[in-house]
Amino acid sequence: MKFVKFRPSHTRPATVARGRFAPALVTALTALALLGVVPVAAHASSGISQYDQPKYPASFTHFDYADPDVPVHGTLNFQNYDEAQSYDSLNPYLVRGSPAPYIKTLMFDTLMQRSWDELASEYALIANDVEVAPDLTSATFHINPAARFSNGDPITAADVKYSFDTLESPQASPVFSAQFSVIKRAVVIDKSTIRFDFKQAERDGPLIAGDLPVFSPKWGMRADGTRPPFDQIATSPPIASSAYLIEARKNDKAITYRRNPTYWASDLPTRRGMFRFERINFRLYLDQYTKLEAFKAGNDDVDVEYSATQWARKYVGKNFKNGLLKKGEFDDGPAQMQGFLFNLRKPMFKDPRVRxxxxxxxxxxxxxxxxxxxxxxxxxSYWEASPFGATGMPGPKELALLEPLRGSIPPEAFGPMLKQPDTIPPHSLRDNLKQARDLLAQAGWHYRDGALRDANGTAMSIEFMDDQPGMDRLTLPYMQALGNLGIQTNFREIDSALYQKRLDNFEYDMTTFIYPPVTIPGIELTRRFGSAAASQPGSENYPGIKSKAVDSLIKSALSATTLDDLEAATRALDRVMIYSYYLVPQYYSPGARIGYKNTLGFPKVVPNSYQYEDWVINYWYLKPAKTPGAAATAAAASGSAAH
Incomplete structure (x- = not known):
């Protein structure tokens, strides 16, 4: 199975599935203010929640899914991240270039830290508390006096404003301006205080502001003290605000990060038990087969597997027999939406009957x-295995949102939620293809002269684009079925950098893509499905969805004041998008499949929602050696610092 993370944060992450953390304190009044129930005086808190109160009290020492007692030591030898086969940039905030693996999280902290076992809560990190205005139109963050960049400079409110203004500018990827689009401006109050004004009352505005990564204005500064344009800072090592520094770069397929021994936030509750490796090596392989063989040979410590065939048949060999390597399956939370994506900018995909x-x-x-x-x-569903996904018939609140859109949305949205076509007897692929043939005919596509053609005689021809070896096994049977309808198809495999470039510029017919899961839907809806993003290169609206109805339901979701209202809005949106056939839904795995060395340990508690690779890098650790002899064995197995 393929897993594609959206770029460049590709976090989710920068959204909700990834996080930023610290101590929590929210009074009942603050919770009510966030819900927009009653106007109250602003109250500083080190933890905030979008709904109700945060899980963790003010006295908490670490997240439940972190092990605070394991030491920081050893090296993690990791493989490809974000499916990148190479990288050419040390700046993860640009639209062009492929950033070094995981550099955004390892080198850039955010104002606050998302919790991985709550719907939408975050806790103090760079900011040690936040005050939310009673009318929800602003949030004021106070910077921790101890916060430092890796060069020793204190992190100030001016640095935070610089980071926001830069990400809002045309020099950064539009993904970030979309992510922070609810923020009107950042205002420096004093050296340690910054206020974010929102464009309107925003229930999730304070959390979105808390997701802001912070970087130094001195990053990339020339010897003469001048600073190049931000979009030209691609090869200068960042001045880190997070736990790691770049130690070595051998080529565009390898990089080593070293933990900053003076990282200021090490003992914060949001960082205890996190970033437990002294060094993290990334080696980027051209294909999943080479990657797996490197892991089986003991060259790498972890292999996150997305191929069912590989997992079932290839995780064998002497190192599995002797116990050096293990297979682990871990529960997961909400599922991603993976499917064959249509590019609606192509005329042949305009008609929903064709799709x-x-x-x-x-x-x-x-x-x-x-x-x-x-x-x-x-x-x-777009929110599979989540309370935000639609099932069965629409409820009263869903119908109240759908009814004003009647006539502009598929009428099926008012009925039972669509169950994807199956081929379990008495159904069959043959019967499904007959239905497909009839739908194509209704849309003006008929088989003649050896191909499916429109009224002008133009044959339907589809190119499937992908960057991952092995995806042809999934795509070719589908292409064969399409061939039975008279559709001409071809499969084009390209390298990851070119793939991302073509994706960013919408230069494709169909491709397999994943919308990573979120714990709670929010502003990413506008980036993924909003009309304004459809024509913006580098946005996440890859299908090119331009629908006033979709925009209306996104607005309803973003303005919901209770969890119940949010669920109704996303379920209504789910129905409209599923019945609009913007993609061909594929499948999902109910959990993580991770191969790992027996020298690695992990916390007993698995987060409710997480990116698999992120969990390993952020919270796994090298088991402490019990004896001098065992220490030497563990060091050899996990790789030395010089490896």
Whole structure:
């Protein structure tokens, strides 16, 4: 199975599935203020929640899913991150270039830290508390006096403003201006205090502001004291605000990060038990097969596996038999939406009947049985395995949102939630293709002269673009089924850098893509599905969705004042988008599959929602050696600092 993280934060992360952390204190009044229930005086708090009170009290010492007692030592030898096969930039905030693996999290802290076991809460990190205005139109953050950049400079409110203004500028990727689009401006109150004014009353505005990464204005500064434009700072090592520094770069396929021994936040509750490796090596491989063989040979410590076939058949060999390597399966929270994405900017995909017909040609059940060893489940929702996804008939609140849109949305949205077509008897792919043929005919596509053609005689021809070796196994059976309808297809595999460039500029017909899961839907809805993002290169609206109805439901979701209202809005949105057939849903895995060396340990508590690679890098650790002899063995197994 393929897993694609959106770029450049590709966090989720920079959204909600990834996090930023610290101590928590929210009074009942503050919680009510966040809910917008009653106007109250602003109250400084080191923890805030979008709904109700945060889970962790003011006295908490660490997150439940962190092990605070393990020491910082050893080296983690990791593999590809974000599927990047190479990198050419040390700046993860630009639209161009491929950033060094995981550099954004390892080198840039945010104002506050998201919790991975709550819907939407965050705790103090660079900011040690925040005051939310009674009318929800602003939030004021106070910078921890101990906060420092890696060069020793204190982190100030001016640095925070510089970071925000830079990410809002055309020199940064539009992903970030979209992420922080609810913020009107950042105002420096004094050296340690900054206020974010929102464009309107925003329930999640304070948390979005808390997600802001902070970087130094001195990053990339020339010897003469001048600073180049931000979009030209690509090869200068960042001045870190987080726990790691760049120690070595061998080439565009390897990088070593070293933990900053003077990292100021090491003992904060949001950082205790986090970043436990002295060094982290990344080696980028060209394909998943080479990557797996390197892991099996003991060259790397961890391999996060997304291929069911690989997991079922290839995790064998002497190092599994002798116990050096292990296989682990871990529970996960909300599922991602993975599917064959249509580029609606292409005329042949404009008609929803065409898109629905192409979805009928995807035989998931055969693939799961014959290729995936029954390890996957079918995706039927943009918020699968989440309370925000639609099921059954729409409830009263959903209908109240859908009814004003009647006539501009698919009428099926008022009925039961769509169950994706299956080929389980009495159904069959043959029957599905007959339905597809009829839908295509209704849309003006007929088979003649050896191809499916429109009224002008133009044949339907689709190029499937991908950057991951092995995805042809998934795509070719689907292409064969499309061929039975007379559709001409071809599969084009390109390297990850070119793939991302074409994706950012919407230069493709169809591709397999994942919208990473979020614990609670929010501003990322506008980036992924909003009309304004459809024509903005580098945005996450890859299908090119331009729908006033979708925009209206996104607005309802973002303005919801209770969790119940938010669930109703996202479920209504789910129905409209599923019945609009913007993609062909594929499947998801109910948990993480991770191969790892027996020298690695992990906390007993698994987070509710997490990116698999992030969990390993952020919270796993090298087991302490019990004897001098064991220490030498562990060091050899995990790799020395010079490795």
């Amino acid at each position: 629905r017909a192409l979805g009928l040609a995807f035989d998931y059940d055969w693939m799961n049985r014959m290729m995936f060893y029954g390890q996957y489940r079918r995706t039927n």
